[in-house]
Amino acid sequence: MKVSVIVPVYNAEDFIIPCLESLYRQTIDQLEIVLVDDHGNDDSISKAHDFARNHQQMNIVFADNGCNKGPGEARNLGIHKSSGEYIVFVDSDDHIDPDFCKKLYDAAKQNDADLAYCNISFDYPDNSSVIRYNPPTLSGEFDSRQKKRFLRHYKSYFTTFIYKKDFLVRNGIRFPDTHSAEDTCFLACSLISALRIASEDSTLYHYNIMPVTISRKKDRSRYKNRIQSLRTFKKYSKEKGLYRYFWLEINLMMLKKGWIMALKDILSI
Numbered sequence: 001m002k003v004s005v006i007v008p009v010y011n012a013e014d015f016i017i018p019c020l021e022s023l024y025r026q027t028i029d030q031l032e033i034v035l036v037d038d039h040g041n042d043d044s045i046s047k048a049h050d051f052a053r054n055h056q057q058m059n060i061v062f063a064d065n066g067c068n069k070g071p072g073e074a075r076n077l078g079i080h081k082s083s084g085e086y087i088v089f090v091d092s093d094d095h096i097d098p099d100f101c102k103k104l105y106d107a108a109k110q111n112d113a114d115l116a117y118c119n120i121s122f123d124y125p126d127n128s129s130v131i132r133y134n135p136p137t138l139s140g141e142f143d144s145r146q147k148k149r150f151l152r153h154y155k156s157y158f159t160t161f162i163y164k165k166d167f168l169v170r171n172g173i174r175f176p177d178t179h180s181a182e183d184t185c186f187l188a189c190s191l192i193s194a195l196r197i198a199s200e201d202s203t204l205y206h207y208n209i210m211p212v213t214i215s216r217k218k219d220r221s222r223y224k225n226r227i228q229s230l231r232t233f234k235k236y237s238k239e240k241g242l243y244r245y246f247w248l249e250i251n252l253m254m255l256k257k258g259w260i261m262a263l264k265d266i267l268s269i
Contacts, residue, residue, distance in 0.1 A: 004084030008074035072175030072182035
């Protein structure tokens with residue numbers, strides 16, 4: 001299998017079918033879809049099962065998270081269940097362009113890369129959209145200089161990346177069991193560990209912007225989870241002997257993505 005697409009399924013009944021249809025339209029062959037039931041309280045997973053029954057030509061694997069453990073743990077289970085050489089993550093309320101998997105896989109293979117990435121479109125309810133870009137870098141060797149520049153201009157667009165599964169397993173890179181900034185931790189650990197990278201100058205991932213709910217605004221644990229996720233990243237860098245090379249960038253990220261964002265979370269409670 002070339003690519004496994006991991007999709008945590010949770011409370012996205014209005015979006016799960018467009019998401020799955022975008023996976024059905026992928027132009028790459030040898031594609032596996034891993035749908036992880038994270039036990040939401042709507043009909044998302046039922047709709048996913050219905051879709052699979054009507055599209056039996058697709059290679060769809062279902063996994064059960066047991067209970068609601070959050071997107072990080074759902075993705076970890078998906079990694080474990082996957083059989084692809086490379087892995088991508090798609091949220092169940094988003095969708096991807098038909099060439100998403102093929103272009104990123106080809107870019108990664110051509111450069112023997114641990115990671116490859118594209119751009120992202122933020123799609124709003126009024127049908128407007130804004131393109132966001134990852135920091136630019138040269139395809140090929142991902143040296144310390146390029147990593148530092150990438151980290152200083154860090155964006156948490158982890159779904160715009162394709163990851164070599166063997167690279168993730170060898171380096172013990174997993175999502176922390178927090179419910180906030182777990183994606184920031186995962187991508188940052190991947191970036192400081194990668195030896196080679198590739199970029200695809202296309203906008204291939206579509207992130208649906210939805211109104212912030214009252215329950216999310218009043219989530220009293222969000223700031224604690226955010227800080228814990230960044231601490232996990234810092235601990236990982238020390239365990240891998242990388243902290244001394246990137247201490248400035250890591251602490252800047254802790255400040256911007258951790259403490260400042262945590263303060264905003266506290267003020268919104």
